Amino acid sequence: xxxxxxxxxxxxxxxxxxxxxxxxxxxxxxxxxxxxxxxxxxxxxxxxxxxxxxxxxxxxxxxxxxxxxxxxxxxxxxxxxxxxxxxxxxxxxxxxxxxxxxxxxxxxxxxxxxxxxxxxxxxxxxxxxxxxxxxxxxxxxxxxxxxxxxxxxxxxxxxxxxxxxxxxxxxxxxxxxxxxxxxxxxxxxxxxxxxxxxxxxxxxxxxxxxxxxxxxxxxxxxxxxxxxxxxxxxxxxxxxxxxxxxxxxxxxxxxxxxxxxxxxxxxxxxxxxxxxxxxxxxxxxxxxxxxxxxxxxxxxxxxxxxxxxxxxxxxxxxxxxxxxxxxxxxxxxxxxxxxxxxxxxxxxxxxxxxxxxxxxxxxxxxxxxxxxxxxxxxxxxxxxxxxxxxxxxxxxxxxxxx
Amino acid sequence: xxxxxxxxxxxxxxxxxxxxxxxxxxxxxxxxxxxxxxxxxxxxxxxxxxxxxxxxxxxxxxxxxxxxxxxxxxxxxxxxxxxxxxxxxxxxxxxxxxxxxxxxxxxxxxxxxxxxxxxxxxxxxxxxxxxxxxxxxxxxxxxxxxxxxxxxxxxxxxxxxxxxxxxxxxxxxxxxxxxxxxxxxxxxxxxxxxxxxxxxxxxxxxxxxxxxxxxxxxxxxxxxxxxxxxxxxxxxxxxxxxxxxxxxxxxxxxxxxxxxxxxxxxxxxxxxxxxxxxxxxxxxxxxxxxxxxxxxxxxxxxxxxxxxxxxxxxxxxxxxxxxxxxxxxxxxxxxxxxxxxxxxxxxxxxxxxxxxxxxxxxxxxxxxxxxxxxxxxxxxxxxxxxxxxxxxxxxxxxxxxx
Numbered sequence: 104x105x106x107x108x109x110x111x112x113x114x115x116x117x118x119x120x121x122x123x124x125x126x127x128x129x130x131x132x133x134x135x136x137x138x139x140x141x142x143x144x145x146x147x148x149x150x151x152x153x154x155x156x157x158x159x160x161x162x163x164x165x166x167x168x169x170x171x172x173x174x175x176x177x178x179x180x181x182x183x184x185x186x187x188x189x190x191x192x193x194x195x196x197x198x199x200x201x202x203x204x205x206x207x208x209x210x211x212x213x214x215x216x217x218x219x220x221x222x223x224x225x226x227x228x229x230x231x232x233x234x235x236x237x238x239x240x241x242x243x244x245x246x247x248x249x250x251x252x253x254x255x256x257x258x259x260x261x262x263x264x265x266x267x268x269x270x271x272x273x274x275x276x277x278x279x280x281x282x283x284x285x286x287x288x289x290x291x292x293x294x295x296x297x298x299x300x301x302x303x304x305x306x307x308x309x310x311x312x313x314x315x316x317x318x319x320x321x322x323x324x325x326x327x328x329x330x331x332x333x334x335x336x337x338x339x340x341x342x343x344x345x346x347x348x349x350x351x352x353x354x355x356x357x358x359x360x361x362x363x364x365x366x367x368x369x370x371x372x373x374x375x376x377x378x379x380x381x382x383x384x385x386x387x388x389x390x391x392x393x394x395x396x397x398x399x400x401x402x403x404x405x406x407x408x409x410x411x412x413x414x415x416x417x418x419x420x421x422x423x424x425x426x427x428x429x430x431x432x433x434x435x436x437x438x439x440x441x442x443x444x445x446x447x448x449x450x451x452x453x454x455x456x457x458x459x460x461x462x463x464x465x466x467x468x469x470x471x472x473x474x475x476x477x478x479x480x481x482x483x484x485x486x487x488x489x490x491x492x493x494x495x496x497x498x499x500x501x502x503x504x505x
Numbered sequence: 506x507x508x509x510x511x512x513x514x515x516x517x518x519x520x521x522x523x524x525x526x527x528x529x530x531x532x533x534x535x536x537x538x539x540x541x542x543x544x545x546x547x548x549x550x551x552x553x554x555x556x557x558x559x560x561x562x563x564x565x566x567x568x569x570x571x572x573x574x575x576x577x578x579x580x581x582x583x584x585x586x587x588x589x590x591x592x593x594x595x596x597x598x599x600x601x602x603x604x605x606x607x608x609x610x611x612x613x614x615x616x617x618x619x620x621x622x623x624x625x626x627x628x629x630x631x632x633x634x635x636x637x638x639x640x641x642x643x644x645x646x647x648x649x650x651x652x653x654x655x656x657x658x659x660x661x662x663x664x665x666x667x668x669x670x671x672x673x674x675x676x677x678x679x680x681x682x683x684x685x686x687x688x689x690x691x692x693x694x695x696x697x698x699x700x701x702x703x704x705x706x707x708x709x710x711x712x713x714x715x716x717x718x719x720x721x722x723x724x725x726x727x728x729x730x731x732x733x734x735x736x737x738x739x740x741x742x743x744x745x746x747x748x749x750x751x752x753x754x755x756x757x758x759x760x761x762x763x764x765x766x767x768x769x770x771x772x773x774x775x776x777x778x779x780x781x782x783x784x785x786x787x788x789x790x791x792x793x794x795x796x797x798x799x800x801x802x803x804x805x806x807x808x809x810x811x812x813x814x815x816x817x818x819x820x821x822x823x824x825x826x827x828x829x830x831x832x833x834x835x836x837x838x839x840x841x842x843x844x845x846x847x848x849x850x851x852x853x854x855x856x857x858x859x860x861x862x863x864x865x866x867x868x869x870x871x872x873x874x875x876x877x878x879x880x881x882x883x884x885x886x887x888x889x890x891x892x893x894x895x896x897x898x899x900x901x902x903x904x905x906x907x
Contacts, residue, residue: 136569144567146560153555158548165546165746167538200602200750200772207771211638232770236613344567346777348602348750368634369609370602374776375748 125454132486134455134473145393152383164379170367172198173378179385188325195359200373202338202350203229208362210237219265225461227276243463248423250286267300273320274307274428277461277472287323295329306338307428312402316426347377404475411484415491429476435469447493453486527856534888536857536875546746547795554785566781572769574600575780581787590727597761602775604740604752605631610764612639621667627863629678645865650825652688669702675722676709676830679863679874689725697731708740709830714804718828749779806877813886817893831878837871849895855888
């Protein structure tokens with residue numbers, strides 16, 4: 104099976120599936136899912152759009168569309184990306200079925216079995232799954248509070264001659280960090296002249312909590328003065344709803360051209376139905392108003408979690424304060440196995456995802472990811488308390504034994 | 506590039522793209538597109554659903570769903586497929602992003618570069634593109650008026666030990682034929698004990714024009730008493746709208762299990778937004794009423810085209826009368842090049858797809874596909890007249906030269 108390394112994928116998948124089953128139990132407080140909040144979706148806005156939509160546009164919504172995307176949405180999105188400093192005039196935009204599809208397409212375009220792909224460690228599980236499915240040899244580069252460990256990156260670039268570097272510079276999943284301006288520049292410097300494609304996944308770009316963070320979100324692709332081949336992906340999942348299954352990819356004409364042919368063979372086009380709605384959502388100015396609302400809501404949740412963490416967590420546990428996005432990434436003492444913490448927490452009614460899941464080598468296990476995006480806001484404090492207690496107990500057990 | 510044989514794909518893609526550009530020009534009558542009619546979509550029905558949808562369901566529509574599909578839709582669809590005699594109790598159903606994605610997933614699951622895949626000749630261009638992308642060695646088996654040429658199938662099965670056989674038994678695209686009951690049984694007999702997966706693409710199942718045809722539409726999978734590994738795919742594209750990007754795949758638990766993991770890495774889930782609407786469409790009984798309406802509309806179009814073909818086409822041109830679906834498949838005299846006919850027809854204002862496009866070896870060119878599904882009904886006669894004239898002229902030229 105050349106496209107699919109069954110064993111690894113399978114173990115991972117069933118673990119996650121079991122966890123997700125737990126996560127939907129009403130008696131369990133779930134910090135596991137990386138999804139937007141159910142009560143924050145722009146339901147009213149979409150109702151309004153649907154009620155007032157031009158009948159011709161509605162018919163278009165039912166029909167096949169071009170593989171590249173619904174043309175009015177491409178125009179709208181190009182103008183939106185221009186405001187972020189992205190090179191929309193020299194590059195081409197494609198709508199994808201979620202931004203995961205964009206990563207997949209690039210996998211198809213670039214990865215031969217055995218090719219080295221560099222990712223952050225930790226990294227987004229969906230990205231890792233794609234690279235594994237294409238039998239890439241994934242090398243994880245340690246992620247620090249302000250971006251990749253540059254020394255390690257430099258060494259890996261020299262040593263492995265990788266095809267791709269995959270990064271999530273803004274409000275990282277799972278690590279919750281944002282890259283500093285300097286690290287963005289340095290990453291580009293390290294890649295200069297190296298024939299490595301930089302895949303920049305910017306799914307959380309809009310979810311900043313303050314102006315300082317907002318300024319930092321300027322994409323790496325927007326400051327690319329080194330002529331690096333950057334492919335930029337984004338998503339409607341976090342700014343409208345994952346149920347729309349819409350993402351996008353901005354790439355050089357050479358990469359775009361092959362990507363379009365690949366997409367034609369994958370699903371012909373992304374759902375026109377949701378593309379028409381997404382375009383109206385942006386065109387009518389509803390997106391920017393909506394973003395203001397959800398930024399405030401997620402910031403509030405993040406703050407509540409911060410207070411709970413400070414209140415309950417033993418001092419051996421460390422984390423960075425997220426400036427946007429959905430995640431806290433907790434570092435436990437080296438000797439601790441987060442799978443044990445999970446087992447204990449589940450008993451008392453809280454779940455999360457263990458660190459190993461996000462490690463390309465599926466090893467490092469003294470981390471846990473807490474997502475504050477989609478539980479009842481009043482449960483955050485109780486959930487953190489449960490997890491903290493499990494950590495505390497584990498800590499005492501370890502101390503007793505040593 | 507292991508997943509993508511650029512050259513072939515690219516030529517094909519740009520040809521099609523040019524054709525599709527012509528096909529959208531208002532001064533051109535297009536028989537080229539294999540899409541449903543723009544004016545026949547269930548717009549009113551979906552409006553009604555949207556206006557009366559339970560708020561909780563609406564929220565669900567915005568969120569991620571399970572990789573296998575929105576559970577209520579899976580239930581509804583299982584019961585619907587049960588009425589077609591399909592083995593829903595022993596097999597598992599998955600919602601896919603169009604049925605093309607199902608074919609893709611099977612490609613990932615089964616095809617190693619160089620593996621032989623048997624298809625009908627002619628066959629659906631999307632299916633062929635998938636198999637080519639996975640570097641299959643595609644062998645086309647001639648298609649007759651009632652299904653595959655069984656002798657050729659038997660020979661190919663012995664000679665090539667193929668991994669997959671891909672067929673479209675109902676209202677074939679492009680050939681417009683339907684398999685006889687006998688041929689369905691014989692295909693199963695030939696595959697017995699051979700370890701070949703039968704991929705049954707049933708995108709046009711519901712689009713029969715009369716009771717005789719309806720009875721014939723019983724899927725091959727539903728009469729599989731030989732224990733053949735059949736994977737059955739279907740689509741909402743022709744019974745609701747391609748813009749929903751929803752299809753499905755029914756497969757044995759073994760095949761399903763891997764398929765689900767593959768899909769998880771491809772796009773995580775199909776659009777929940779359109780899945781919720783599709784489920785309501787079926788649950789509220791709107792689908793069956795809608796199908797009655799579109800069957801009549803397409804039957805009428807088919808009849809008009811029949812009359813025009815009989816009126817204008819020279820006797821050297823042959824075709825089968827479709828009993829459902831969207832297509833007439835015209836056989837021109839052996840010496841004729843349908844690309845020349847196309848060139849001439851375009852000048853006079855009509856386009857179609859040439860036969861070569863549907864030939865796995867991209868050779869046989871004395872066929873043309875005429876779709877009657879999506880032009881102004883009053884233009885069918887004029888369009889057929891234009892194409893007939895181009896054929897007539899070509900015929901005279903050839904006769905003069907010989």
